[in-house]
Amino acid sequence: MELTTLLFKTIFLFIILLVTLVVAMYSTYAERKVAAFMQDRNGPNRAGPFGLLQPLADGLKMFMKEEIIPLTANKYLFILGPSIAMTTALLTGVVIPWGDTLTIGDHVYSLQMADLNIGILYVFAMVSIGVYGIMIGGWASNNKYALLGAIRAASQMISYELAMGMSIIALVLTTGSLSLHDIVAQQHGMHWNIFYQPLGFFIFLTCAFAETNRAPFDLPECETELIGGYHTEYSSMKLGFYLFAEYVNMFISSAVIATLYFGGYNMPFIDQLGLSSNAVTFIGMGFFFIKIFAFIFLFMWIRWTLPRFRYDQLMNMGWKGLIPLAIFNILATGAYYFFTSLK
Amino acid sequence: MPQDYIPVLIQILIALGFVVTTMLATHFLGPKRFSRAKLENFECGIEGMGNARSPFSVKYFLIAILFVLFDVEVIFMYPWAVNFKELGKAGFLDMFLFMILVLAGFIYIILKGAFKWDRR
Numbered sequence: 269m270e271l272t273t274l275l276f277k278t279i280f281l282f283i284i285l286l287v288t289l290v291v292a293m294y295s296t297y298a299e300r301k302v303a304a305f306m307q308d309r310n311g312p313n314r315a316g317p318f319g320l321l322q323p324l325a326d327g328l329k330m331f332m333k334e335e336i337i338p339l340t341a342n343k344y345l346f347i348l349g350p351s352i353a354m355t356t357a358l359l360t361g362v363v364i365p366w367g368d369t370l371t372i373g374d375h376v377y378s379l380q381m382a383d384l385n386i387g388i389l390y391v392f393a394m395v396s397i398g399v400y401g402i403m404i405g406g407w408a409s410n411n412k413y414a415l416l417g418a419i420r421a422a423s424q425m426i427s428y429e430l431a432m433g434m435s436i437i438a439l440v441l442t443t444g445s446l447s448l449h450d451i452v453a454q455q456h457g458m459h460w461n462i463f464y465q466p467l468g469f470f471i472f473l474t475c476a477f478a479e480t481n482r483a484p485f486d487l488p489e490c491e492t493e494l495i496g497g498y499h500t501e502y503s504s505m506k507l508g509f510y511l512f513a514e515y516v517n518m519f520i521s522s523a524v525i526a527t528l529y530f531g532g533y534n535m536p537f538i539d540q541l542g543l544s545s546n547a548v549t550f551i552g553m554g555f556f557f558i559k560i561f562a563f564i565f566l567f568m569w570i571r572w573t574l575p576r577f578r579y580d581q582l583m584n585m586g587w588k589g590l591i592p593l594a595i596f597n598i599l600a601t602g603a604y605y606f607f608t609s610l611k
Numbered sequence: 612m613p614q615d616y617i618p619v620l621i622q623i624l625i626a627l628g629f630v631v632t633t634m635l636a637t638h639f640l641g642p643k644r645f646s647r648a649k650l651e652n653f654e655c656g657i658e659g660m661g662n663a664r665s666p667f668s669v670k671y672f673l674i675a676i677l678f679v680l681f682d683v684e685v686i687f688m689y690p691w692a693v694n695f696k697e698l699g700k701a702g703f704l705d706m707f708l709f710m711i712l713v714l715a716g717f718i719y720i721i722l723k724g725a726f727k728w729d730r731r
Contacts, residue, residue: 277618285625334641339650340662351630358626362619382618389689390619411652412663423671426678433685440692500653505637509630580728583674587726591681591717595710598688602695602703611699 276377284361284381292515293323295564299515302568330508338501342408349405350502350509356398357516363387364523365452367533367553371546379549380449387448388436391524392429395479398517399425402481402488405510406498417497420579421488425479427586432475434594435468438601439528452532457539460531467597469529471590476521478586480514483571490576522563523556530559673725684713 297312297319304311312319337346367379384390399422406418442464443451455461462469478485489497496502499510526532533552543551577585652659691698691706720726 274617278621281618281622281625285622285629331637331640333637334643335637336645336649338652340652347634351634354630355623355626358629359619359622362622381622382615384615384619409652410663412654415663415667419667419671423674426682427674430678430681430685433682434688437685437688437692440689441695444693444696446689446693495653495655504641505633509633583726583728588721592714595714599707599710602706605695606700606703610696610703 272375273377276372276375277381280377280379281362281381284366285358288358288361288516288519291519291560291564292512293327295515295518296326296511297323298564299568299571302565303572306569306572327508330505333504335504335506336501338410340410341501342410345404345408346501347506349401349408350506350513351401352404353398353401353513354509354516356394356401357513357520360391360394360520361523363390363448364520364527365449365532366556368549369545370549378449379553383447383449385445385447387451388440388446388528392433395425396429398513401513402498402510405502409498409501411501413494413496414498414500417488417494417500421481421498424481424485424487424582424586427583428475428478428485428590431471431586431590431594432479434591434598435465435471435475436528438468438594438597439465441598441601441605448527448532452527452534455531455534457534458531458536460529460534462529465529465597465601467593468601469525471594471597472529473525474590476525477567477570478582480517480521480567482514482518482567484574484576485582486571486576487579487582518564518567519560522560522567525563526556526559532556670728677720677725681713681717 300322301311301319303309312322315321315325337343362381363384365378365380365383370377370379402421402425403418406414406421409415439451439461440446442461443454445451445454451461481488487497488494489499494500499507502510533549533556535552535555538548538551541548652663654660687709688706691702695702
């Protein structure tokens with residue numbers, strides 16, 4: 269790889285990291301504002317105009333709090349848990365195509381930092397490692413509530429990962445590639461995968477909710493029975509990492525959903541406008557972020573609308589509902605190509 | 612190609628740097644006033660009873676084993692899905708047979724009651 273390309277990628281990685289953190293920070297603000305709007309309240313409105321400085325105040329508070337490690341806890345694993353959760357949450361963004369190509373001088377740079385030919389599998393790998401963060405943290409606390417939360421989280425996430433993987437297989441049948449770059453490029457204009465894989469999209473969306481531990485699937489931390497779930501014993505920035513990782517995961521999941529099913533940075537009628545390639549890239553990037561924010565809003569909307577599942581209902585839905593549905597989706601997609609275009 | 616993974620390595624370094632710096636910063640910034648009662652495990656405000664390192668329901672273990680079994684089968688489907696159009700009709704029929712077998716195993720574990728959570 270050339271030196272200039274490497275330099276550009278490193279700078280872009282830092283920018284994306286910053287954007288991820290800022291979006292995650294303001295998601296906490298948006299979450300509280302959305303909740304307030306739905307419950308006819310004001311929400312945060314004291315720190316700064318419209319309470320806009322609230323996330324900064326929260327972050328600063330997390331920094332300045334005393335960190336408590338219980339006497340009976342396993343000290344190193346107790347610190348390792350939230351660190352894994354946060355690190356893996358930040359790693360997924362590297363394969364997402366944030367935009368098309370940018371031309372500076374006579375160089376053409378891709379706005380996807382790593383175009384891995386196994387992009388989707390990389391995302392899955394990172395999501396799977398994220399389970400370890402919760403599992404290790406919950407076990408190391410040596411607290412019964414934390415242990416229950418961690419076990420629930422682990423078995424919920426692995427159950428829904430199966431259905432998620434199967435819904436992706438049906439998508440790969442239509443795209444023929446695991447590279448996120450190819451998948452986005454194929455959806456140019458209005459050929460979004462949602463029109464070809466509507467059932468797969470709904471399975472994937474449901475599983476994304478379960479993987480990010482968001483309501484109605486927030487059983488690992490369900491505060492009415494488990495106090496705080498796996499992070500009951502955590503305080504200071506270690507607690508902050510767990511909460512923050514959830515919002516980062518929500519942002520990344522929204523980006524993955526938008527990339528796989530809603531055309532990523534593609535927008536309709538962009539070719540007809542006759543703009544320069546750089547302008548098209550920037551407009552596409554803006555449109556991509558609008559899609560991401562729409563999905564983040566959907567995450568919040570559902571959280572404040574639906575009640576939580578009971579544990580056996582959750583497991584029944586995952587194993588007896590979504591997995592057979594996903595297998596049916598693969599067979600139906602395969603059968604469609606079998607009778608139309610397959611040789 | 613191996614050089615595709617260079618940005619991933621850089622990102623791992625950046626993420627680790629961020630996490631380690633933040634952890635160290637909070638360690639030095641926060642106050643440290645420990646007391647015996649504060650460092651106890653939280654148990655609804657009463658004194659802790661026993662240890663959390665105790666056996667729990669075997670159902671969770673069963674779920675983990677079933678996950679490993681089925682995840683391996685899902686992994687088999689990925690290479691087929693990528694080469695779906697080249698493998699053609701014969702490939703689809705082979706995979707159809709494979710999925711019927713997977714489904715048979717799946718129905719077997721459901722009939723055996725692997726997901727009956729309220730059975731004593």
